[in-house]
Amino acid sequence: MRQNNEVKFDCPLPLNDYPMILLAHGGGGKLMHELIRNIFAAAFDNPMLETTLDSAVLNAENDRPVFTTDSYVVHPLFFPGGDIGMLAVNGTINDLAMCGARPRYISAGFIIEEGFSTESLWKIARSMSRAARQSMVDIVTGDTKVVDRGRGHGVFINTAGIGFVEHGFSIKPASIRAGDVIIVNGDLGRHGIAIMAAREGLSFESQVESDCAPLAETVLTLLDAGAEIHCMRDLTRGGLASALVEIAQICGMKFSLDELLIPVREDIRGACEILGLDPIYVANEGRLVLFAPEKDEKRILEIMRSDLDWHDSRVIGRVTDQIAGVVTMRSSIGSERIVDMLSGEQLPRIC
Amino acid sequence: MRQNNEVKFDCPLPLNDYPMILLAHGGGGKLMHELIRNIFAAAFDNPMLETTLDSAVLNAENDRPVFTTDSYVVHPLFFPGGDIGMLAVNGTINDLAMCGARPRYISAGFIIEEGFSTESLWKIARSMSRAARQSMVDIVTGDTKVVDRGRGHGVFINTAGIGFVEHGFSIKPASIRAGDVIIVNGDLGRHGIAIMAAREGLSFESQVESDCAPLAETVLTLLDAGAEIHCMRDLTRGGLASALVEIAQICGMKFSLDELLIPVREDIRGACEILGLDPIYVANEGRLVLFAPEKDEKRILEIMRSDLDWHDSRVIGRVTDQIAGVVTMRSSIGSERIVDMLSGEQLPRIC
Numbered sequence: 033m034r035q036n037n038e039v040k041f042d043c044p045l046p047l048n049d050y051p052m053i054l055l056a057h058g059g060g061g062k063l064m065h066e067l068i069r070n071i072f073a074a075a076f077d078n079p080m081l082e083t084t085l086d087s088a089v090l091n092a093e094n095d096r097p098v099f100t101t102d103s104y105v106v107h108p109l110f111f112p113g114g115d116i117g118m119l120a121v122n123g124t125i126n127d128l129a130m131c132g133a134r135p136r137y138i139s140a141g142f143i144i145e146e147g148f149s150t151e152s153l154w155k156i157a158r159s160m161s162r163a164a165r166q167s168m169v170d171i172v173t174g175d176t177k178v179v180d181r182g183r184g185h186g187v188f189i190n191t192a193g194i195g196f197v198e199h200g201f202s203i204k205p206a207s208i209r210a211g212d213v214i215i216v217n218g219d220l221g222r223h224g225i226a227i228m229a230a231r232e233g234l235s236f237e238s239q240v241e242s243d244c245a246p247l248a249e250t251v252l253t254l255l256d257a258g259a260e261i262h263c264m265r266d267l268t269r270g271g272l273a274s275a276l277v278e279i280a281q282i283c284g285m286k287f288s289l290d291e292l293l294i295p296v297r298e299d300i301r302g303a304c305e306i307l308g309l310d311p312i313y314v315a316n317e318g319r320l321v322l323f324a325p326e327k328d329e330k331r332i333l334e335i336m337r338s339d340l341d342w343h344d345s346r347v348i349g350r351v352t353d354q355i356a357g358v359v360t361m362r363s364s365i366g367s368e369r370i371v372d373m374l375s376g377e378q379l380p381r382i383c
Numbered sequence: 384m385r386q387n388n389e390v391k392f393d394c395p396l397p398l399n400d401y402p403m404i405l406l407a408h409g410g411g412g413k414l415m416h417e418l419i420r421n422i423f424a425a426a427f428d429n430p431m432l433e434t435t436l437d438s439a440v441l442n443a444e445n446d447r448p449v450f451t452t453d454s455y456v457v458h459p460l461f462f463p464g465g466d467i468g469m470l471a472v473n474g475t476i477n478d479l480a481m482c483g484a485r486p487r488y489i490s491a492g493f494i495i496e497e498g499f500s501t502e503s504l505w506k507i508a509r510s511m512s513r514a515a516r517q518s519m520v521d522i523v524t525g526d527t528k529v530v531d532r533g534r535g536h537g538v539f540i541n542t543a544g545i546g547f548v549e550h551g552f553s554i555k556p557a558s559i560r561a562g563d564v565i566i567v568n569g570d571l572g573r574h575g576i577a578i579m580a581a582r583e584g585l586s587f588e589s590q591v592e593s594d595c596a597p598l599a600e601t602v603l604t605l606l607d608a609g610a611e612i613h614c615m616r617d618l619t620r621g622g623l624a625s626a627l628v629e630i631a632q633i634c635g636m637k638f639s640l641d642e643l644l645i646p647v648r649e650d651i652r653g654a655c656e657i658l659g660l661d662p663i664y665v666a667n668e669g670r671l672v673l674f675a676p677e678k679d680e681k682r683i684l685e686i687m688r689s690d691l692d693w694h695d696s697r698v699i700g701r702v703t704d705q706i707a708g709v710v711t712m713r714s715s716i717g718s719e720r721i722v723d724m725l726s727g728e729q730l731p732r733i734c
Contacts, residue, residue, distance in 0.1 A: 062724050065629070100490070101525060101541070102526045103492040103528045104528075137450055140452070141452045141492075141541045172450060173451050174452060175452050175541075183536040185530060185535070188494050192490045192543030194448075278416070380530075381531070
């Protein structure tokens, strides 16, 4: 159901008059009002985005509300396959989807460095608008601050999100059961490698594009179909390994993975080898891991694979009944090793 | 109903081991988990703050939800009368209160500069916790990012907030009527002067403390008492003047103020004169302007003045029936002038 949601009109703020963001654009006065009206309100246009109030009054629904927030500091701001705006909207949509909630409302807080290109800000706002429309969420409230040159880095964006849980499942680590299958929705490592390549000016044979994408639609299709999902997690900072170790430690069970089953594209595997990285620690922005009982495996994979971006969905391991709180991985030569959480920092400012 | 809500225990993160924030504290790995558990979860402790999930599932209520966000970039981080943490919680509480909503849930997103003092971060988190308890809101979800040294400035905080409207009033500029009285809840200009003094190392005869305070409790008392409030606005960036001009332009009416009635402390007035500022443009963090019909004036002032911080509440002007969208002020010598919105930047990073 991807639609062409392009915001086609030009930036209403005269870019010739204001080629750069000034400190005064964060000052609460005329310039800030112009900026909000001509960039953010223009890009996010929706009936609940009442720019004359600091808050948005939401349409109440009867389901359980879910609330999340993330700040985005990715560098560079624009990268193959996405930009900080797309990431800021999709990342928060995905956090809500991981609770099994239907994303509905998003707030956007901008911390802009004095001197930042106004045109870039417009591109980012437009990209946020496009991502919001694609997932049928509304950006309903926002805030703009400007910090002095050298005290920020282009733009940082915070989004908070509200979604609603429409089902009866309890999707969390404690719901995981022995025998559950562990499923990923496709190849790993593209976002991290795309950012690293863009930042360091590396070039690989093929251009690597971030996998940044919204996860809510297919997750909700799974839930609507009654698939019994025990736990989900998006595989961002720290990658698959860190997410699984964290979940294993919370639920206290053992997850046994098979390295040969973990999908990694050949070019990504090659880039990881050159850079000395293990793809299971590399960040993704459109990938998730999902725990479900074996009985639902076939049905779940069928639905997952019907999403074009998820065609490579597959089982990569199982939950065993050992009470251990660890993740193990059987390698291609048959040896088994303990998978640890990412220690330290693999790549700062990946999201 | 102010209680002693001090978070008394020490920071659970060993400050000797981690005197400074490292880039790895934002890396999604072990250090980030330690930081979240030992600083934020420790400070914000509440049953809905489920640190094992990225979102918070909220207790649903039947009233209309209200959603807001603000980023805080105030500099310096600690100032007489408050700090960035207190400001980040109270500021968002106040935005919700200005809609007549009861603040309930807050999210907290931190963008920390590599090398920032961990002890300062703990003090800020503790201060947020104290502010949240004072207003009976819960900080239910959060996010931590670290940016490289020289790409941030200590710490920036975004808070988003959810509140619930429990009354039937429509509190917004369009509800303002000719004949309404314009009321402020006390003396103006203290936050701006406190920040300026702290930043520039100015000292005045008496120490000027920020007026930073939560506004929700007394606002809700007014609404519970059935006071007919037409519109409210907190007087932050841009001060009283910018808020009133913005509201006048939206509702298209004329507001006539009397300069002699506007409460400004003598030391603040003196500081403003030295600095060449007009106190009606100086930022506040515990002050609001309120529009109400004359028939409710007495009752409203009585309730407002029963709040110790609001004892100097008073009528400063009136809405006249001219359709003009302007604010005028009669000066001490009887002349009338047009009040304009703040143009440009009076003091960057005031909140």
